[in-house]
Amino acid sequence: MKILIVGASGATGKLLVAQLLSAGHRLKIIVRTTSNVPEAWSSNEYISLIRVNHITEISAHEMEVYLKDCEAVASCLGHNPNFKGIYGKPKKLVTDMVQLICETILKNAPEKSIGFVLMNTAGNSNRDLNEPVSFGQKIMIGLLRLLLPPHPDNEKAADYLRQKIGQSNPFIEWVAVRPDSLIDLEKVTTYSLHASPTRSALFNPGQTSRINVAHFMxxxxTDQAIWKNWKGQMPVIYNG
Known part of the structure; x- marks a missing residue:
């Protein structure tokens, strides 16, 4: 299988690349020219490394070329955890990329649907399920939307898949993976998956290792049974 990955130079993205390479898949990886990526990627015959000045500058035509012959797409894209990354432009980094990828796929109208896996966050509700949210958490989410631009970006990215692509699109199937507080572990461990959060991401957060997120993505x-079980949903993942 050939898979396009955006956000591969991040902490979780690199782990996803490693997981997919170990399973023998071919990858197209879009990274910025300034991104720090493993040297081995440049010489790996299973990797096509695409460097761009900035991911927001990718045109529709360029994305069409990048998506050619890919059977799936994964996004681990996110805002850098510094002042510029959080408050600088682009404020809709993830949403704009999800939209560009989806619009390109829809334009190409592939014979077989493309699977799209988006890394999201447990702090974002799946409004298809009307998930219960406490009054206190609603207040805090409202503040996050005002004070932390990455949060509404994550919400809008998932909303695009839910509302614009939906559950029965003939060209795109999707899953938005929602980890809770991210931590670093060296190896994959047991983890649990849930259709909705089992705890408050703000007031009683769980933990999810990046390598477990990469493993699940x-x-x-690559596993049709797992895909069939979760497509069109926003599974929450916690460490076991």
Whole structure:
């Protein structure tokens, strides 16, 4: 399988690349020219490394070329955890990329639907399920929308898949993976998956290791049974 990955130079993205390579898949990886990526990527015959000045400058025509012959797409794209990354432009980094990828796929109208896995956050509700949210958390989410631009970006990216692509699109199937507080572990461990959060991401957060997120995303992309179980949903993942 050939898979396009955006956000591969991030902490979780690199782990996703490793998971997919170990399973023998071919990858197209879009990174910025300034991104720090493993040297081995440049010489790996299973990787096509695409460097761009900035991911927001990719045109529709360029994305059409990048998506050619890909059977799936994964996005680990996110805002850098610094002042410029949080408050600088582009404020809709993730949403704009999701929209560009989806619009390109729809334009190409592939014979077989493309699977799209988006890394999201447990702090974002799946409004298809009307998930219960406490009054206090609603207040805090409202503040996050005002004070932390990455949060509404994550919400809008998932909303685009839910509302614009929906559950029965003939060209795109999707899953938005929602980890809770991210931590670093060296190896994949047991983890649990839930259709909705089992705890408050703000007041009683769980933990999710980045390598477990990468493992689950890789499983979604490559295992049809797992994909069938979660497509069109926003599974929450916690460490076991």
């Amino acid at each position: 890789a499983q979604l992309l």
